[in-house]
Amino acid sequence: MNEQQLDLDREEAAPVDMLAALFEARGWPCEMVGEDELLTEVKGSWTSYQLRAIWRHEDNVLQLLAMPDIRVPDDKFAVICEALALINEQLWLGHFDIWSNSGVVLYRNGMMLGSDAMLGLDQAQLAVEAAIDECDRFYPVFQFILWGDKSPQEALAAALIDTQGEA
Template sequence: MTLADERFADDADSAPVDMLAALFEARGWPVQALSADEITGEIQGSWAKYQLRAIWRAEDNVLQVLCLPDVRVPKDKTGAAYELLALVNEQLWLGHFDVWSKGGVLVYRNGAMLGDDGMLSLDQAQALVETAVDECDRFYPAFQFVLWSDRSPREALDSALVDAHGEA
């Protein structure tokens, strides 16, 4: 019996990194433990493959989920990218997008405060992963429009949201 089988058989809450690793394993997604408190994996989204990272901070009972859509912001597009980030982040209920200062990499980040026991349920794990991937899928076209087709941030966001609504 694999770790995923054990976790999902009894539907018990588990340590956050263990639960996420079990979820990845059960879905057949590549996953690697970087430490006892950090994993990384890869998920195919609608537009691209996303690297998903989870980092557990036991002292705060916070699980941070990062989703990286492999979008790099060139220096000449930094201003437009930050303007788009502000517009995109206004649309989000959970998490936010940011550009890492080292390397100009676009990242979606969401921190989940867990209860005093620091455990994560299967439903919570699925929701965190699905939210990260859904938001990256939802706004990926907007970032591409700004970075590669020279649309204004407002035009890019409007086009991406119209396109997303048209696919539903």
């Protein structure tokens, strides 16, 4: 049994170690970007997402970022910001944001861990799955706006249609 499998057998581990073990167990190659930063790429329903985990010792906060490789051109910046506000009203955990210097859309969720600074497997899995699920759920909104020239309201309504039955 390798070291990452051992980490998954434990109920808790240091945050970056737990996420590295989880990513490896799912077959997602990951890379340590620094002592407290981890990077992997995940295939979602619409596109691949870069997942980045950043641990801040001084605050006991783990930040999980999911980036769906959406770059917003200057002429669409205001309308995407309006869409982000509407999308964020729908979320209980995390939020979507846009990097002002690069125009990249991302999903961000910060988790405060206890004084022992340990991350549980269940907690790690839920955070990663929530990030991927939210990116999958709202990716079409951005595409409807960027490629289909829809308004934020139209894009959100079209993306959140509930289907019934099976095809």
